[in-house]
Amino acid sequence: MNLKFILFLHFYLYIVFTSNANELDSLSFNDYSSVSEKQFIEEAIIHPLNPPNTSSPRATIVSFINNMKYSHQILKATYLKNIELPGYFISDSIKEEMYQAELIFDRATDCLDLSSFPPSIQKDMSFSRAIMLKEILDRIPIPDLEKIPNKRDVEYDLENKKHPQLSHWRIPKTEIILVKQATEDSQGQYLFSKETVERIPGFYEEIKHLPYKSENYISKNFYPFYISTPGLLIPPKWISLLPDWSTTMLLNQTIWQWSALLFFIAISIGVAKVLHYILIELMSDRSAVIKQWSKVLFITCCIIIIYFLNRLLNDQVNLVGNVLVGFKIGLEALFWLLFSFLTFHFTSAIAESIINTSNAKKIGLEATYTRAIFMVLSTILTFFVIVFGLSQIGLAVLPLVTGVGIGGIAIALAIRPTLENIIASFTIFADKPYRVNDRVQVLNYNGTIESIGIRSTRIRLLSGPLVTVPNEKMATVEIENIQKRPYLKRDFNIKIKHESSIEIVEKSVQIIKDVLAVPMNSNTPDHPNHAINNMEFPPKVFFNQINNDSFNIYVVFWYFPAEWWDFMEFSEKINFKIIKSLKEASIDFAFPTQTLQLQNSSKSKASTVD
Missing domain, CATH: 1.20.58 (Methane Monooxygenase Hydroxylase; Chain G, domain 1)
Structure with missing residues (x-):
């Protein structure tokens, strides 16, 4: 229930009843309907969803005036009852009667075409436009009912005239027009046109100085009190507490x-x-x-x-x-x-x-x-x-x-490049060639994936800088995902002096195998050498090559798991053990040697220096 509407009418009725009570009591309704007031109100309350009759210009004008008239009558009686009740707040019975008045008032606003206003303000604009229109109709002459086209006239015009004229109807000597609607939800209904509704404030300004028609049931000073009265913020009985200066009009x-x-x-x-x-x-x-x-x-x-x-x-x-x-x-x-x-x-x-x-x-x-x-x-x-x-x-x-x-x-x-990067990112998402924190080798960059975005991938290089690579490139180049390797492989060569005997070479190979192997008497499951003694990848040691200056022993092992710094620490320990074991066996490493021949040109005598 819109109590704003109710309360401005309270203020209005207060002025009316204090200054013009005798005049209002003497007024009679203009007979625009064959239905009594009681029947009209009961019908509206019993069937609240029943729209007003707008099937013809006559029906629309009658519906608008009757609904505005009866709504006003209910509020007048309700106000008289309310001022006799004690307290400053509205009772439930009064609220119910106010709801009835608003229900009838809403039916009057349904006679207006409000389509020119945004949906969010149509309800609000309908109040002021309906009240101003009622003020206008209270002041201008309206034709007798028999001179306003009814539904029979509309049907006759449509069926018997080659060019029907009743697509709209104008109140004589005014610019107030009722238009036959063509929209699906109100087709064939006559409403006050949207142009008329838009211009109602201008019409009101032009006629507000005119006297009210004494033969109509008028709503005297309806609109002025509407724009100056508060709503529930100040209950009706508190209105008198407002100072006089606060009701002064400023910009409407x-x-x-x-x-x-x-x-x-x-x-x-x-x-x-x-x-x-x-x-x-x-x-x-x-x-x-x-x-x-x-x-x-x-x-x-x-x-x-x-x-x-x-x-x-x-x-x-x-x-x-x-x-x-x-x-x-x-x-x-x-x-x-x-x-x-x-x-x-x-x-x-x-x-x-x-x-x-x-x-x-x-x-x-x-x-x-x-x-x-x-x-x-x-x-x-x-x-x-x-x-x-x-x-x-x-x-x-x-x-x-x-x-x-x-x-x-x-x-x-x-944004084509951006779209290419986005599409490439979906490819990366589907294939999953790398994840965050994976170490990769790509486009000459060796580093760790720091983040993967919609447009690009960021790589933190081992040297420190952060590199951003577009996903379009990451999706089309070869990527070496170092992080996904299951092990780390190490292969290296150990060179024994060329003067060493075959027994020394065989002993060297065996010493290195023993260093890499898990001791037979070791019952410790977490012995360091378990990391390189996988059943599928055991360490390998071979005397594989005879060089000009040394005998070469080839060593290879696979470290599990592929943890780089653990691997480096393990390799260091293996190096120390190999050096220590070979030194204890009096086996020397071979170093590269070079033979130079020097010739004395004066004596033609050659000497060899190693």
Whole structure:
């Protein structure tokens, strides 16, 4: 129930009854209906969804006047009953009667074509436009019923005339027009045209100086009190507490309305700043999940603030006219903008929660694509929210969608490299050639994968710098994933002096095998040499080559697992053991030698130096 409507009528009725009570009691209804007041009201209450009769110009005018008239009558009787009750608040029985009056009033507004107004303000505009139209009809002459086309005239015009003339009807000597609707939901119905509804304020300004017609049941000073009375913010019996200066009109609003407007806006901004400090600034050093959900909570609170501010300014402060339209559309636009942000951050928060609960690496491939999928989803949902929001504030959506479609082609061409990288990232996601923290050799870069994004992959080189490689390249080149090797292989040569006997060489080979083997009497399962004595890859030692200056012993082993620094530490220990064991056996390593022949030219005598 719109209690704003009720309370401004309270104020109006208060003035009417205190200054013109005798005049109102003496007025009689203009007989626009063969149905009695009681029957009309009972029918409206029993069938609240039954629309007004708008099948012809006559039916529409009768419906509008009767609904406005009977709504006013209920409120008049309700007000008299309410002022006799004690207390400052409205009782349930009074609220019920007010609901009945509003129900009938809404049927009057159904006679207006409000399609020129954005959906978000149609309800609000219908109140002021209906009241102003009633003020106009109370002051201008209206033809007798028999001179206004009825449904029979409409049907005759449609069936018997080659060019039907009753597609619209104008109240004589006015620009107030009723138009036959062609839309699907109201086809064939006669409503006050949208052009007429738009121009009602101008019509009212032109006729407000005219006297009321004494033969009609008038609504004296209906609109002036509508634009100056508060809603539930100040209960009806408190109205007298307002100082006289606060009801002075300034730019079509009273001073108290401007004051209330500034007060509530300031309070809303203050509350939003406090919430921003608590939910955004204080949470800046928390985890990504907490920060995302804090943003969601902050935006939700802002939407709630906008909702209540809208209700206060509309229902309680009772703004009207262009001020109402401006603030209503502005708040509606802000509401849908915040709702689009909420949609985006809500899906992002879900993505971060999934990544966090699944223990996925926050910069890994799975985390990246979880974010990407939810980002695409949030972008689509946000787009639809924005389109719907634009339609609610009256902006044409079709040209926007068409423009986006045409501009999308140009954008696609401009971002072609980015699209190639994104598509390549999906290839990397499918093949999984590397993951975060994997050590890779690619494009002459040797380092560790630090992060995998939608557009590029970042590699921390062993020398320190961070290299960013586009995914389009990473998907087309050969990648050596060092991290995925199951073992580390080491092969090296040990050279024995050329003068050594065959027994020395055989002994050397055996010493090296013993160094690499797990001792037979070792019962320790974690002996260091277990790392190179895999059943499928045992260490190998061979006397494989006779050089000009040495005998070569080839050594190879495979270290499990492929942990680089453990491997280096183990190799160092093996080197020390081999050197120590060969020295203890008095076996010397061979060093490269070179023979130079020097010849004395004067004596022609040669000598050899080793």
